[in-house]
Amino acid sequence: LLNLMPSSMGSVAENEPMCSTSQSTMESDCSANLHQAYTESSNEYIRAYLKAKNDYGNYSCSGYKCYLDVIKQDLKPFSQGIDKKMIELTIPKGVKYIIMDGRVYREKDCLFPSRCEGVDYFLNSIKEHIPNTQLVINFHDWPQVNKHFNQLLPVFSFSKTDEFFDIMYPAWSFWKGGPxxxxxxxxxxxxxxxxxxxxxxxxxxxxxxxxxxxxxxxxxxxxxxxxxxxxxxxxxxxxxxxxxxxxxxxxxxxxxxxxxxxxxxxxxxxxxxxxxxxxxxxxxxxxxxxxxxxxxxxxxxxxxxxxxxxxxxxxxxxxxxxxxxxxxxxxxxxxxxxxxxxxxxxxxxxxxxxxxxxxxMQDVKDYWKELLVQYTKLLKFKPKLDKDLVDVTTP
Ligand code: UDP
Incomplete structure (x- = not known):
């Protein structure tokens, strides 16, 4: 870690005040006053910054691939597969969508119409690349399936904490329906x-x-x-x-x-x-x-x-x-x-x-695509259209 420090800093013992990197060309000016101005937390910050440079210096990824671990992690609890009964129990928690033969269908009633339009847009942009699938999307801000109080159900939500099983999807507001x-x-x-x-x-x-x-x-x-x-x-x-x-x-x-x-x-x-x-x-x-x-x-x-x-x-x-x-x-x-x-x-x-x-925007669409391709592999049944759904396909 110390090797990464700007040379003017020299070696810094735990909790010892250090010189400013902005003074890096003025080593001799790194006076006692300046030292005093540096608190313990400044040292902590410097250490965290240097550690991050060390840890992530070679970090490289591209587009939606930067987030593939999130898909893996969110879908992991469903590795035994998702059957029809699970989906039926999930339906009350959100809005039902089916993508079938390159068309997008959803429940007619949508509590937040512009949020639904936001999601309709993304599903329409990727529909040709998605095998027939069925999913339930939560349009509330709050996630739905708390790990401590609920059985495992595959609800898609835009945001969550580690306390929830919800599967994260890119929010409607990338297109429409934000605050x-x-x-x-x-x-x-x-x-x-x-x-x-x-x-x-x-x-x-x-x-x-x-x-x-x-x-x-x-x-x-x-x-x-x-x-x-x-x-x-x-x-x-x-x-x-x-x-x-x-x-x-x-x-x-x-x-x-x-x-x-x-x-x-x-x-x-x-x-x-x-x-x-x-x-x-x-x-x-x-x-x-x-x-x-x-x-x-x-x-x-x-x-x-x-x-x-x-x-x-x-x-x-x-x-x-x-x-x-x-x-x-x-x-x-x-x-x-x-x-x-x-x-x-x-x-x-x-x-x-x-x-x-x-x-x-393309990365957001690619994430949606990859998420639904991986999710659909877990479905243990063939989705069927029902008459409650409306066709929201756009060109
Ligand atoms: N926002 C803004 N200007 C403002 C107030 C809010 O651009 O003067 C944006 C903010 O960046 C956020 C959204 O409006 O994307 C909603 O902000 P708020 O703090 O109301 O709610 P949040 O969603 O952050 O809880």
């Missing part, structure tokens, strides 16, 4: 369009033009966001983090006793160097967008997953924090990132490259 804000009244969708726009923004808001500030904007879908909001109120010189209204907003209690803030478009997130992601009700759709700003992403909590999360490596593509971390810990991380600008930029660039190269 509706006043900025995006039709709901966030069209990942392909955001992808282009954010990449353009990252070219304008290059690293040195960005503000040396943490940034978060969003509603209080989880109180895990509170520490950062409170830090921002006390230390606006370190972070700008504010709560906005969402449809459930009733009073200022829902925005932690301050009036809701104005919404900020995703493109304007690119003005800041350190972008925070938190879980919401389940995983937040925010995560993928943040990387395309070429800012460094700080992901708080690792409990909630989407299919692509595990392709990204902590301290290599993004910086991890724990959901219970205190305001002090946020502060010390932000101070570290401001001080260690080169490290922050390096991680920002790698995070950007990963999402830019491996989460294109």
């Amino acid at each position: 509706a804000l006043s900025l995006y009244p039709k709901g966030i969708g069209r990942w392909d369009e955001f992808y282009e726009k954010l990449v353009q923004k990252s070219k304008i808001w290059t690293w040195n033009k960005k503000k040396n500030l943490g940034f978060f904007i969003g509603s209080r879908t989880s109180s895990e966001r509170d520490h950062l909001i409170l830090l921002s109120r006390g230390h606006p010189e370190l972070v700008e983090a504010k709560y906005t209204k969402n449809q459930a907003w009733k009073s200022i209690k829902d925005t932690l006793n301050e009036p809701p803030s104005k919404e900020v478009p995703l493109e304007e997130h690119c003005h800041y160097k350190y972008l925070f992601n938190f879980r919401g009700v389940a995983a937040s759709f925010r995560f993928k967008f943040l990387f395309l700003c070429k800012s460094v992403v700080v992901n708080v909590g690792n409990e909630w997953d989407e299919f692509f999360y595990r392709g990204l490596k902590p301290w290599y593509h993004y910086i991890p924090m724990n959901k219970d971390d205190s305001q002090e810990q946020y502060k010390s991380l932000l101070l570290f990132l401001i001080q260690e600008d080169e490290i922050a930029q390096e991680i920002a660039n790698r995070g950007f490259d990963f999402i830019f190269n491996n989460l294109k």
Whole structure:
């Protein structure tokens, strides 16, 4: 590990303060003062960063193949096969879909029509490559099959924690049906369009033009966001983090006793160097967008997953924090990132490259395809059409 350290650092004993890498050309200036400015946590951060470089330095993968382990892991509990009875018990937990002879059919009733349209789009894009199959898709944010309380059932959900058997699928919102804000009244969708726009923004808001500030904007879908909001109120010189209204907003209690803030478009997130992601009700759709700003992403909590999360490596593509971390810990991380600008930029660039190269719209479709091909191998029965289903095939 020490071999990887920038040469100015020399060897660093456990817990001994070390010099800044940004001072790497000024070894003699690595004064006692600077040493003092480095806390124990800075050393921990440096160690984590160097370890990640060591562990993932040769990490390479391409497109949907970066996430194949997720398919394997999600389908593993079903290795004995999925019979008709299991599917029948699964139907109440979501919307039934059948792909048959290159056509897509689904239950007519759909609680969230635009979410269903989002999934219809992906199934239509891959239908010719999928053997006849039947599946049940959960359109709620929350996964359905808790390992502790439920029997094993094959429900597809967009997000889950390790506590659930749900099989993760790429969310509807890559195409349609994401959260509706006043900025995006039709709901966030069209990942392909955001992808282009954010990449353009990252070219304008290059690293040195960005503000040396943490940034978060969003509603209080989880109180895990509170520490950062409170830090921002006390230390606006370190972070700008504010709560906005969402449809459930009733009073200022829902925005932690301050009036809701104005919404900020995703493109304007690119003005800041350190972008925070938190879980919401389940995983937040925010995560993928943040990387395309070429800012460094700080992901708080690792409990909630989407299919692509595990392709990204902590301290290599993004910086991890724990959901219970205190305001002090946020502060010390932000101070570290401001001080260690080169490290922050390096991680920002790698995070950007990963999402830019491996989460294109085509990769999302390829993941859907591979997931359904592998899933269908487990079916022990031949799906049959029934009259409750409508044909949602598009060219
Ligand atoms: N969002 C945004 N600007 C805002 C507030 C939210 O672009 O001012 C986006 C945010 O990035 C996320 C979505 O809107 O993708 C919903 O955010 P919110 O915090 O309300 O809920 P979440 O889904 O993150 O729990």
